[in-house]
Amino acid sequence: MKEVKIKIKNLSLYFNYIQALNDVSIDIYSKKVTAVIGPSGCGKTSFLRSINRMNELISGFRYTGEIKIDGINIYDREIDVVNLRKLVGMVFQKSNLFPKSIWDNLIFAPKLHGVKEDNKLKDIIEETCRKAAIWDEIKDRLNENALNLSAGQQQRLCIARALTVKPDILLMDEPASALDPTSTAKIEELIYELKKNYSIILVTHNMQQAARISDYTAFFYLGHLIEYEKTTKMFTNPTNQQTEDYITGRFG
Amino acid sequence: MDRIFDFHIEKLKTRLIKMCSLVDEQVDFAIKSIEEQNRELADLVISRDKIVDKYDIKIERICQKLFALNQPVAMDLRLVMSALKINSNLERIGDLAKNIAHQSKDFEFLPNYFNRLHYSEITFIVRDMIKKAIDAFITNDSELVRVVIKSDDKLDELVKEDSKYLIELMHESKNNINSAIIFYQVFQELERLGDHATNIAEEVFFIVKAQLIKHRNDLADQES
Numbered sequence: 001m002k003e004v005k006i007k008i009k010n011l012s013l014y015f016n017y018i019q020a021l022n023d024v025s026i027d028i029y030s031k032k033v034t035a036v037i038g039p040s041g042c043g044k045t046s047f048l049r050s051i052n053r054m055n056e057l058i059s060g061f062r063y064t065g066e067i068k069i070d071g072i073n074i075y076d077r078e079i080d081v082v083n084l085r086k087l088v089g090m091v092f093q094k095s096n097l098f099p100k101s102i103w104d105n106l107i108f109a110p111k112l113h114g115v116k117e118d119n120k121l122k123d124i125i126e127e128t129c130r131k132a133a134i135w136d137e138i139k140d141r142l143n144e145n146a147l148n149l150s151a152g153q154q155q156r157l158c159i160a161r162a163l164t165v166k167p168d169i170l171l172m173d174e175p176a177s178a179l180d181p182t183s184t185a186k187i188e189e190l191i192y193e194l195k196k197n198y199s200i201i202l203v204t205h206n207m208q209q210a211a212r213i214s215d216y217t218a219f220f221y222l223g224h225l226i227e228y229e230k231t232t233k234m235f236t237n238p239t240n241q242q243t244e245d246y247i248t249g250r251f252g
Numbered sequence: 253m254d255r256i257f258d259f260h261i262e263k264l265k266t267r268l269i270k271m272c273s274l275v276d277e278q279v280d281f282a283i284k285s286i287e288e289q290n291r292e293l294a295d296l297v298i299s300r301d302k303i304v305d306k307y308d309i310k311i312e313r314i315c316q317k318l319f320a321l322n323q324p325v326a327m328d329l330r331l332v333m334s335a336l337k338i339n340s341n342l343e344r345i346g347d348l349a350k351n352i353a354h355q356s357k358d359f360e361f362l363p364n365y366f367n368r369l370h371y372s373e374i375t376f377i378v379r380d381m382i383k384k385a386i387d388a389f390i391t392n393d394s395e396l397v398r399v400v401i402k403s404d405d406k407l408d409e410l411v412k413e414d415s416k417y418l419i420e421l422m423h424e425s426k427n428n429i430n431s432a433i434i435f436y437q438v439f440q441e442l443e444r445l446g447d448h449a450t451n452i453a454e455e456v457f458f459i460v461k462a463q464l465i466k467h468r469n470d471l472a473d474q475e476s
Contacts, residue, residue, distance in 0.1 A: 185255070192256050211321040212256065235320040 005030040005169065005199040006051060011065035013046050015058060020046040022223040023065070028216075033191060033200045035214035035231065037207055039251065042220040044203045048171050051201065052088035053081055069169070086113060089162035093174035095154035097146040097161075102138050105146045105157065109165045124164055131197075132160035133190050152183025159190065163198075170194065172202045176209065188213050207247055211235045219243045257322050264314050264335055268342075271307040272386040275342045278304065278349040279382055279445065283375045285356040286438065297353035304346035311339040330462060334455040338389060341448045341455075345382065348441045348448075355434050363431040365421060370410045377407045378442050381449035388456040400453035401465075407446040411439050 006028035013021040021043045028034050036044045046055060053074065055061045067074050074084055086109075097105050106125045107115075115121055125142075129135035134156040138149070146157060155175060162170060172191070176184040191200060191213050204210050210217050210231065217234040219227045219242075227234065227243040238244045245251050278297050285294035315336045318324060324332050381403050388396035418436045421428040457465050 189256065208323050211323070231321065232317055236316055 003030040005069065007068045009066050011050065011067060012063065013050055013055065014062040016060035020223055024225045026218060026225060026228055028199060028201060030199050031195055032215040033195050033202060033213055034216045034218060035210035036201060036203045036218050036220060037210050038220035043223040044220050045173055047220065048173055048201060048203050051171055052085050052090055086165045087167055088169045088171060089167035090171040091158050091162055091175050093177055095158045097154055097157060099147055101143050102146045102157065103142040106161055106164055113165055128163040129160045131163055132156050134160055152179050152186060155179060155187060156190065168199060170198045170200045172200060174203055174205060177205060219246060257328065260318055261331065267307065267311050267314065268335055268338060269390055271311065271342050275304060275345050276382055276386060278346055280379060282349040282352040285353050289362060291357055294353040294356045298350055301346055301350040304343060308339055308343040312336065330459050334459045338452050338455050341451045345445055345448045348445050352438055352441055355438055358434050359431055369414050374407065374410050374442055377403055378445045381446050385449040385452040388453055392460050394457055394460045397453040397457045401450055404446050404450045408443060411443040414439055
């Protein structure tokens, strides 16, 4: 069943005098993987970052339109951004672990949100690391520096860390672009598993990746949402000529 | 590590195997409908051809999706490519079975020369070829492929012999013409069934060994 998780209406984003997104309306479905594709500078990342209000960290940011998660406008004044980001986790292109132990990395967010007891923390960590399919690799190395892990493991640890505060939504910005094919495959399997419990939005330059793991695909070009379709439809018979040109590599 | 792709491949294989079983039975029933002059069986074959067609469309869609979304390579690529072709061969086998079922209804009773034809021998080979081609696909057995391809020669020989005999019958008496023409067509169709079984076997060889043995030109090389 399709249930709308994020409802975005007429969203336009501006950074000073540059308009990054132009009147985008889109429904993101619950417990599905939505891939966002498009050439560099098309507004994919700005779009993603507007869903957990990270664009506000950039000076000169303005927006019009609205974003509702479960019917609640996230740009409402009463919304606590820390709680919003608890609900909407994010994973970046390069893993951004703290130069601390694996344990410290993982307990950082739950502690911030008030979990104090070691037992509880351990349970949370084991549960999330199992979900992120990395528990077996790190369970005996929790006190080691997180940066000693391989790049693929670091990235999966970042995903585990994002899950420790029990988000509903995961935003992923090119989570596998810096990884080798094996680690990429692991991340893709993981995303496929995670969608049972989370709504995932995945920005990717890799169209094949979008095809392989997403349920829906949104194609952005020059700040416009050109086409938004089921992935199967998008990659077998896209409606828009620009989409066809982009996914077949005939662009520009 | 399980791949998401494997899940889809399994789904494709399951559908193909189900289609194989259905088509196999369609051929059996069509052949019996002539032997036993069983009109009910013939009607069953004719009506069930729609189900075969549905499988055909479904499998083609799955293959299209697999190509578009997963960019298969190596063994996976060969499997999806061959699945497409095996699918069309199965669909054609289904059509031929339907045709034979239609033709079985064209006579009131079997002509007296029926026992002098190699009908049971030919149909035995055809059924065996189809069964073995399907088994080769299910079990990835390239040895069975050789068996199927060899049987095709024997089949062609017998069909040729009987076709010649049927033409002679037509020359002998005008009364034979109607029934002999039908049998002539049925034999051509049986021969085509053998060709489709051979095609499927060749596709299996391609999946397993990554070698094209179509049109017979390479099989001798394979063996040498």
